[in-house]
Amino acid sequence: MLTKDIYLKATDSTRDGLIITKAKGKENPIVYVNPAFELLSGFRKSEILGKDCRFLQGTEIDQPQIAEIRAAIDNGESILITLRNQRKDGSIFWNELSISPIKNDIGEITHFIGIQKDVTEKVELKNKLMEANKSLGDLNSKLEQDNKIDSLTGAYNRKAINHEVSILWASAKRSNGHISVLFVDIDHFKAINDTYGHSAGDVCLKHLSNVLKSICERESDIVLRYGGEEFIVVSIGNKKDAAIALANKLLSSVSYEAIKVKEPDIRVKYTLSIGVTSGRPHSKVTFEEFVAAADKAMYEAKMRGRNMVVFRGI
Ligand SMILES: Nc1nc2c(ncn2[C@@H]2O[C@H](COP(=O)(O)OP(=O)(O)OP(=O)(O)O)[C@@H](O)[C@H]2O)c(=O)[nH]1
Known part of the structure; x- marks a missing residue:
């Protein structure tokens, strides 16, 4: 049987950033972040507890993913999405974010848990591959034409x-x-x-x-x-x-x-x-x-x- 202490240690030890917000209240205030989240975002726990998560968007507010996250939260649904976030020092990273509702014994959503992964390298590699693929496609059609x-x-x-x-x-x-x-x-x-x-x-x-x-x-x-x-x-x-x-x-x-x-x-x-x-x-x-x-x-x-x-x- 796992004790609460083990659960807490587990969330504190995981390498993925964890963030728990209230389901109710102004803009879902943050009630918990783990050390990995502090490391990932550059924000200290004491600076962000009680705030809503929007500070993570920084200047990256023009992303369609933000509306998708909002809709999932409003509908009490889980979502897995990748979007750009900003660290405290202003640097941008690609965040693979998995949000799930947490329900109480009578099925009411009381909180949301967000699991964050820095997937910047993966996304940049994918973008480079897509660019390379496009150039290759352009080159191929030129070769075809030249042929x-x-x-x-x-x-x-x-x-x-x-x-x-x-x-x-x-x-x-x-x-x-x-x-x-x-x-x-x-x-x-x-x-x-x-x-x-x-x-x-x-x-x-x-x-x-x-x-x-x-x-x-x-x-x-x-x-x-x-x-x-x-x-x-x-x-x-x-x-x-x-x-x-x-x-x-x-x-x-x-x-x-x-x-x-x-x-x-x-x-x-x-x-x-x-x-x-x-x-x-x-x-x-x-x-x-x-x-x-x-x-x-x-x-x-x-x-x-x-x-x-x-x-x-x-
Ligand atoms: N300069 C040049 N000559 C070529 C090329 N390809 C073929 N030829 C030449 O075209 C000439 C064709 O000659 P022929 O088929 O005998 O025809 P013709 O001298 O034009 O005689 P008629 O068609 O009966 O009026 C040959 O001397 C080929 O070497 C090329 O890319 N460049």
Whole structure:
């Protein structure tokens, strides 16, 4: 059988801060605190007996947890909550607070007991982990994005077909709208490389990518580097005539002026062969079939002498 003395010694010896308040009376006055509470808060027992617990909030009064504690006390319920408290010296700590009502023999709540734990290290570690997780998430989505972008030209690469193109495809399908694919290929590109060097070829590729991006700038357009000197433009909403007009605009834009490909002011004018297809995506046709049709049309443009647009239906 435990004696009262053992109970008292137990509460005085525990490492958690204990605080007992009256249930009735102005703001639940404190009637007991143990030495661990004095150590945790920096307040001496003699300074706080008879006071209410609000001094522990210090300047940290804007916490939603405070209203939750108040509601639990008013309803005579127990609560486990973590909030910021202030020590006597003004320093802040995270307090894991467990409050429970104490009832007398006839079930009336006479007191509340609060058990306090300084969990500052745990909370700060958790916050750091959450921050690290967020940065990792940001980094991951950047990497994912970078992964879909061709490093030379800044256009999407083929990996974007799975996501970006699928979104356009699904959207055109939903709205029963048209989707057009332009297969764009630089003419005699090998000759540019062979004559002016590979880096001059790279300048042309970057130039073409910029022209494509500046002309196909709608949100519903996607410019993708499909292969070495091949790009495709996927565009929703464009029917045959609009798609051909867009391709002709590209044709005249690249051949408008010679671009500087190397010092001292070496300039190259290049041309394009563009295959175009357009149609409504439906369950019996795939995006790959659109690309294949545009590719065939581009090949026909090459056969017919290059620097032209050829349309092929799907
Ligand atoms: N500079 C550069 N060249 C590339 C790159 N990728 C592919 N190429 C070159 O692109 C050239 C493609 O040549 P071909 O397929 O023969 O085509 P073409 O010379 O343009 O001839 P046509 O298409 O028939 O007009 C090859 O010389 C490749 O080495 C790249 O990233 N940079």
